[in-house]
Each structure stands twice: as C-alpha cells, then as structure tokens.
Amino acid sequence: MTDIAMIEAARARLDGHVRRTPLLSSPFLDEIAGRRIFVKPECLQHTGSFKFRGAWSAISGLSPEARAKGVIAFSSGNHAQGVALAAKLHGIPAVIIMPSDAPRIKIENTRAYGAEVVLFDRATEDRDAIGARLSAERDLTLVRPFDEPLVIAGQGTAGLEIAEQAAELGIDKADVLVPTGGGGFISGVSLALAAKAPGLTVHPCEPEGFDDVTRSLASGKIEKNARQSGSLCDAIITPQPGNITFPIMSKLCGAGLVVTEDEALKAMALAFSRLKIVVEPGGAVALAAALFHGETLGDTVIAVCSGGNVDGDIFRMALERNPD
C-alpha cells in the first residue's frame, strides 16, 4: 500500500529524471474565478503529462532481473508515452497496447519513444487477453496505469512539490483540484499532502458524463460510467475508480467537481492566453472547475493541469470558439 515513505522513496529515484514543474498564476484568472488561482502545469513534464512520474517510479522500482525483460502497459495515451520514455531511458523494451481510436499524436509519440505499439479495437477486441498473451510469451511486467502502488507513489511526487511550493508562498490552506480518471494521480497527491500539507484539501475534477469518481465519493461505493468513450477529455476517461485508489480517495478527498466539455475548452483557451501553456481537454478540467465552479471552494485554489498532449486541430478549435 502506498504511503508517504513510498512517495519519498519514489522521489529519490525520480530525482534528476523528472522536472519540478513551477506554480503559475495570472491576475486575469484570479479575476475570473473571484479567488486566487495557482496552476501546477504537469503538461510541462517529460512526455507532456504527470504520467512520466509514475512510469519512472514503477520501472525504477522493479528488480534488475524483472526490469531487464521489459514492461507492458495498456493506455489510451499519456500513460503509454510515460512508460515508453521511462523504459527507453532505462534501456529496456516496452510493449504498449493502445485503442485504435486514441489520438493520433499519442500513438505516434509512443512509437517514437521507442515502444512497440499494439493497437486493438475497443468495441470488438479484449485488450486484457491480448496483454496476457504478450506478457506470458515475453515475461514482461505489467505497469498498471493507476491501481499500482509504485505508480501512485510516483504521481505523489507532484504532491510533495505542491506542498513545498505552497509553503514557499505562505499558503497553509487551499483547495487542490486534480483531473481524475482512475485515481492514481489524485491518490498520490492526496497521500503526499495529507502528510506534508494537511491544510490542503484535494478534490477530483471530471467531465460531465464521466463523473464516476465524483459519484462514487458521494455514494460511498464504486460507481461506473455509462459510456466508455466519446469525450474530448479522453485522457481521463476510465470505466470506474480503481480498487486501490478508491479507498484512498474516500479517506482523503473532498467532494468532486464536474465541468462541461465547453468549460474545459474555455479553460484551455485561457491557459493559452494567460499562462502560455498548452493543456489538453482532460488536463484542463481542474482549471475549468477552479474558474467556473468555485462556489464551494475557499479563497485559494491550486489547479493541476495534468497533460498537454492535444492534436493541433482540437487546440485550434478551443481557441476559435473562445477568442480572447
């Protein structure tokens, strides 16, 4: 089970390999939100998302023997790129099983990072069966995207940074908003903050129609999404909270926040014009919640922008629909 000691151990393994992303802000965003907003731009992380942290943590945490044989992962994109680059930098093979409708740039980048990409059809093929066969044939270690203690520990290193950066700014009370799919990122961040900055309350943020975590936290049991695809926020679409992550979120997180796709696109346009960062739709839901759904939040909000891997045409659409 991931705890603060595991997160600190992950940080030691990640040191010199991941970026310490800054905290950004803009008086224009504060004005829109009616409160102070800080943004943690994990889109600036290697491979364009926080996923590189967890991937590095998982791979660096394997035994040398297991690591040498290689790793395998299932991912619609950001986890894929994180695992691919972390594997490449460790000099080991990586097989990534991706849905054939994942954003083109994510598939191409995963290949370019040196991984072997195996595509499957979400509607007709069983990715677990494909994965099991490949794992058995080649003795690969599966790196789960979120329900994996070493991955959660790696994501938690972003929480350690937030705790330090908040302290540098004199912030001891704030709401921390995190885009949430399966819950690995928010679980790691919540564990880190509970230990290092207990005045900071973490909230999951999700797109409308894919708010399984928000509903699960409200009902106290794991709830599923009705749909599995069809959102621009593809990076954070998962069927339901994880078996490991849900208890952590239940214990440590505040209520979830839900935003529309239009609000996510508007947040992308504001991140462009006010912060000069590129955020993908799923990565922008926490900033969107901070900007447009802050009623229940306190006077200081730290919104994580979790990734920036967005095709140019979708980014252009976000700017076109939301002229400055």
Next chain:
Amino acid sequence: MTDIAMIEAARARLDGHVRRTPLLSSPFLDEIAGRRIFVKPECLQHTGSFKFRGAWSAISGLSPEARAKGVIAFSSGNHAQGVALAAKLHGIPAVIIMPSDAPRIKIENTRAYGAEVVLFDRATEDRDAIGARLSAERDLTLVRPFDEPLVIAGQGTAGLEIAEQAAELGIDKADVLVPTGGGGFISGVSLALAAKAPGLTVHPCEPEGFDDVTRSLASGKIEKNARQSGSLCDAIITPQPGNITFPIMSKLCGAGLVVTEDEALKAMALAFSRLKIVVEPGGAVALAAALFHGETLGDTVIAVCSGGNVDGDIFRMALERNPD
C-alpha cells in the same frame, strides 16, 4: 554601466517576485536539430515575457521619492506589460505610450494591468514628444526598454538562472541563442554568463529583414533596419542596436543568426506540440535558429523563448500551416 554586481543586486530585488523558469527539452526537438536543445521558456514569466524582470529591476531600483511619482515607458507590447504589472505591484502609477498598431492583446493587457495607455500613430506622430510632455507634466521617470543599465541588470537575472541550470545538467560548453531587438535581454544574459559560465557563447537571433544586430556585429558598427514594421515578430523589432547594448554585445556575443518568418511559425508549432508552451513569433526566433540553422553551432544549444504574447488567430495560423 551594468556589471555582474548590478545583476546580482537586481536578483536580490527580484527574489520572490519573478519566476525561475525551468529548462525544457524534448527528444523530438533534438532529433530535428541534430544536437541537444534546451529551451528556457521566458514566455512563462509574469506578463508572458522576460520584460517583467527588467521592469521590476528598474522600478525597484529607483529612489522611493522618484518611484512614488510613477513611471512612463514606450513599448509595442511586452515591455509595456512588464512595466505596467511591476508598477501596479509597487503601488505606483504607470503611463505607457504604445503604437496604435500594436497587437490588440498587448494593448488590452497593459490597460488591464492598471496602466494608463496613450496610443500614437507610428507614421504621423512623434512618440518622444508625447513622452517628454507627459513626463514633464507629471514628473514621471522614463523606464527605457533596453538602453538602461537597471533594465539590463534585471534581464541578466535570466542569465544567472541559465548558468545555474547548465551547471546542474553538467553543461560547461554550449551556444545560448537569444531573440534580440534592442539588445537589453542579450546584453544582460551575456554579462551574467561571461561571469558565471564563460564556456557558454551567446548569439543574437533575429527575423529576416530586421537583422540589424547581426549586421552590426559583423561590420563592427551600428547598422539600421530598412523597415520599422511589417513583421509578425513585432516583439523584437527595433530600428537599431542600443548605444549601451551594442558595445556589450560586440565584446561578448558570437555571430548572429537570422531566420525566416515561416521558420519562426514552425518553431512555434513545435514548441506547442513538443514542449507544451505558447511562444510568440518574435519569441520563437532563437528556437527556430537552433532547429533549422544549427550548422555553425556546437552539440548543445540553449534557446531562449523570450515571450508568449500572441493573438489567438496568429497562433492558430502557425498550427494550421504546420500540422503535426
């Protein structure tokens, strides 16, 4: 005259007020360039450009009496925003004289940062006369955009960061490429690196048709641009090198590099897709030089992206012309 002691004094005044921007990189950019490229994204600085450093340095360096009366500046945009916000945060008035054809977002932002904006027509009006009249009437201190030792000292703080970040990466020899208009930024960076990282060689980068600094360094005397406007790279268009900055550049800089507007737009698109940062055309000329004109450079390049204040329609054009 600006020296390393002035830069270090500026850094002490800037501490806690400016962002230490990270160094970014991507294996995809390294591959295009055929060498290792690091990017210093000053677009992530407050107000979206390095100009905030010099503005803060100049205003914080005034006597309390002079400061209280307020400041005045001429600028097509980024210097305007830097001075406006630095003045606002010091609680003093700022008057900014801007050409009426400056990018709309820069005019609006300068007003939103609390400055009084006075527009003039580049073709028919004498901005210096307007400025002189307002300064005399209100006893305002002029903050020059580049030919001002305190401003150069403030810009030099980015050079101190580059020296430290290069040392952290074990880099003791590299070419440092800096987008250059009047030369204040590159002068400050050159002075800082000459003192702290003498193995790093600084090169000015300019757009085709506005390469006054490159030609001046080559001929050994101040050369002018034939045109004063008409470039997408508006942020770095000045008539000629400064009287204070030219001797510094002559002494410390390597040869200049010149890129086309198309190359600057292509660099913007690559900064979008590979680094997840927003860079304006003028701010992208150093990255463009690193990517497309590296023949004369060594195996490690640090390219500064100096600003990100670009209208959405120009950014969309850059992405549309350069699909991933």
